[in-house]
Each structure stands twice: as C-alpha cells, then as structure tokens.
C-alpha cells in the first residue's frame with residue numbers, strides 16, 4: 376500500500392491561463408510545455424489503516440489549507456477508483472523553490488498521481504494519471520509525460536481530459552536557463568490569479584481568443600526546431616497572459632524589477648546574436664530558452680543581471696516514474 380514517484384516540472388511555451396470549467400479544472404486554452412530535468416519532486420504515498428485522516432508533509436512541513444485540500448481530493452478520486460476507504464500519508468520533497476512560479480505544483484501533483492495510483496494497486500496508466508493530476512492542477516497533467524507535451528483546451532464535461540506527449544525529449548536538445556530572482560513564495564497563486572483574471576479582466580476574452588494562435592505558432596516552431604519561431608510566439612503568449620492578469624481588478628503583477636532586468640538581458644543577448652527567448656509564469660523568475668551551445672553566454676549574462684540570485688540550467692526531461700524509496 377505504498378509507492379514513491381518522481382516527476383519533473385514543466386515550463387509552458389504556450390501558456391495555460393483560465394478555466395473553461397472550474398469544478399472539473401478544465402483549461403480554457405491549449406498549452407504546450409517542455410518537461411525539465413533537474414526541477415524534480417519526489418513523492419511517497421502510503422495508505423495506512425491506522426490513520427484517521429490524510430496527512431501531508433511538504434518539504435518536511437505539515438501541509439494544510441488549500442494545498443492539503445487538493446491532495447485529499449486527489450486521494451479521494453484514487454480511493455473511489457480502487458474501491459477502498461483507507462487514508463494516506465503523503466511526503467513530498469521539491470528539489471527547487473516551492474510555490475514561486477517554478478511549476479512545483481506541476482511536478483508535485485504529477486508525482487502524487489503516479490505514486491497514489493500505484494500505492495492503491497491501480498495499473499500504471501499515464502493517461503489516467505494525467506487526468507487525475509489535471510484535476511488537482513492543470514499544468515500537472517503535462518508533467519506526467521516527458522519531452523514536449525500538449526494539454527488541449529477542455530470541452531464542457533470532459534472529465535477524462537489528459538495531456539498528450541507530442542515529441543520525445545530527444546526531438547530537440549534545447550536548454551532552459553532559469554534565472555531565479557527570489558527564494559520566497561509568490562503572493563498570488565496561479566489558481567487564484569487565473570480565476571481573478573477570468574472574472575474581472577476586460578482582456579480575458581481576447582486572451583482566450585488569441586491563445587490558440589500562439590499555441591499553433593509554438594507547435595510549428597517546436598515541430599520544425601525553429602527557435603526563432605517558437606521563441607517569438609512563446610514571448611507573445613507570455614506577455615498576453617500577463618497583460619490579461621495585469622488588467623484584472625485589482626491588477627495582478629507577477630514581475631519584479633529583477634524580472635524586467637533579466638528580460639532586458641535576454642533582449643540584449645539577441646541583439647548580440649544569441650538566439651534566446653524568455654518566458655515568465657505566475658512568479659518573478661525568468662526562464663530563457665536557448666540552444667545548448669549558447670548556455671554559457673546566457674548563463675554568464677543572467678548572473679551579471681541585477682537581482683538574479685542564481686541560475687538553474689535545465690534540459691528536456693522525462694515523464695513521471697515510480698522509483699524505489
């Protein structure tokens with residue numbers, strides 16, 4: 376009745392922001408991501424008949440509130456499918472900053488879905504694990520798979536929507552240099568941020584209408600390994616998403632001066648002939664996509680940027696897997 380899984384975070388080139396169905400947690404727009412090694416979460420689940428409720432330890436701290444509620448909800452779904460009622464102890468470790476816009480919920484819920492299903496003796500099934508993870512956190516559906524992954528927009532009542540791997544990680548040997556600008560947690564979580572955008576931003580409908588167009592360009596850029604094409608569309612998807620959030624009432628601003636400084640660095644790298652493109656999620660970090668040959672120049676420039684604390688260089692990663700604890 377126990378299992379351990381590990382999963383890697385993913386960064387979206389074409390962004391998900393907003394839900395078509397809040398109860399089923401279905402995304403309103405299609406997204407396309409790359410799963411990233413070494414942004415790793417390891418999660419252990421043990422169903423234990425002596426427990427009177429589900430327990431969560433996240434990075435050695437007892438989980439509560441919304442985080443615990445999401446974990447319990449996922450475990451409820453597993454118990455329903457497996458046909459038993461035993462509670463579980465969940466221990467999860469993120470090997471990178473938690474809840475600061477580095478997609479820790481993606482790797483966390485992907486690892487949890489894989490581990491919980493295995494601990495409940497359900498068959499290994501990536502599509503089912505992806506749909507399960509999606510209900511907790513839509514980006515987590517993508518981290519169940521490695522390489523380049525698509526999560527389609529959800530149609531009404533599509534409870535089984537799961538992500539789809541579209542190109543293996545060997546398809547394109549890209550690098551993503553993450554400029555870490557804070558070790559702290561963000562103020563507005565993604566779920567709240569996108570819901571607030573959906574309900575109050577006058578730009579929300581325009582975002583939903585345009586997101587599939589960015590997605591198609593990113594998809595074509597990835598398919599043809601054209602960094603300029605994918606990168607330009609990725610930056611437009613990024614800024615459109617942030618514009619939607621900024622225009623909410625009150626506005627949500629995920630950028631800090633360090634975010635802008637790092638973005639300026641990326642623009643000046645481009646002026647100097649380095650093909651590098653940036654993306655920012657629901658937090659202040661800047662993730663820079665570049666060719667493997669340009670990693671040293673990108674790294675050097677980012678580390679000299681005001682407010683960049685450190686960098687993490689990531690490569691295309693594999694999907695979530697069961698491991699020995």
Ligand code: 2P0
Nearest residue numbers: 387390391512513514565566656657
């Ligand atoms: C993405 N983000 O596509 C976008 C871009 C952040 C910005 O998916 O409410 O944690 O749990 O489904 O998946 C982060 O939001 O949100 C995210 P929920 P999630 O990567």
